[in-house]
Amino acid sequence: MLTEQRYEIILKLLEEKRSITVTELKDILNTSESTVRRDITALDKAGRLTKVFGGAVVLERKVTAYEPTVAQKSELNKKEKEKIAEYAASLIKADDFVYLDAGTTTGLILDYLEGTKASFVTNAVSHAQRLAKMGIHVFLIGGELKSSTEAVVGSQAIKMLSMYHFTKGFFGTNGITKREGFTTPDTNEALVKEKAVRQCRDAYVLADCSKFGQVSSVTFEEFAHMHILTEKIPEEYQECGNVLKVE
Template structure:
């Protein structure tokens, strides 16, 4: 297939889907992965798509790779996060084996978690300290500590999580769209989130209104892999059965 034909097909796929991975393009075009990556890079330079980690998105959507620190994010949508965190905590039941993701929105859950017969696994040192102080049973994931988000990441964290089977998991997110799913700026943090979602019987994505229609660099789960807990109805998402409005 000629280069021009491949480019036209990639752009047509993006027009239909909004985003696509290197693997999807490779399989659909029967081309090598290196060829697909070169095509994406060329189209990105021409301004005809936006190259992201592992694939591409239509250039009408904006992408951010910026990651705010925990201190900076604490002041964002404070009331909405409090509402979401309180509601999310109500889903924890006796004997649950819970995964609790690092982040400021999941941190608001800690004010309302009361179930002491559940076991809590987390990659957030601060979350672990606060839960232990409340008398909860806590397993802290080991690995590299990321300074800006205070999350434990890396291959050790990923391998440890693969050994667990959670009844429920609660996750923070930087961006949500139907096409790109749940996204976060850092590839290492995304890898931890991805494997944790895979190990959960049920995953809850804690997401205030400001995260919708935003895209960060890396997808860690597709849109329907988790139930979204948010603070209000979102225009354009009225038909989505996996969205729960906190009350």
């Protein structure tokens, strides 16, 4: 069974049962205890459940300063992220000047850009490399490289962003709530996101439904100021005009 499939089963069981033990999961998933413990640890660090002695319980809302690595995030909700990214790519037109934020979901947009005539600016080295290899016009902003998210941050990045004016921007987030807005664990990354959003005519957040109700330690934009692309809208957000369910 693939890692992503195990994650989905664990989270679904927690939604139904509210708590579950390592032993129960070991039998249900037909895998080793060490694998179950590793999955629980990864999901806890990603803010999807709460790890407890001998198992896990459903996540209660909490503020977290933890930043999962790119590898950890890439395994979570991959199908949902692909669906969101494909829709986001469809919004990009030939004459657009696009800001592409660092992140796993924003990175998936690149899978659907073959032949585009749009130009891009990004703070992600990996995004810039792929765009260049595809023959797409791209600028990589300079600054300090953050290892865990592979994002360029710092005052130099912010200064460079002030020169640009984007028609569209696509951003990742660690959490979304109406009160705290869009949040991320790192202050330096939040400052870059905030500046880039300000330079966009239209700014979109790409977020699978697990991001709703989550709060990280730093807000980079207010809830009402960005469009949200998601595969499933939680009930309390269904009347919000800036939240769009992708088909």
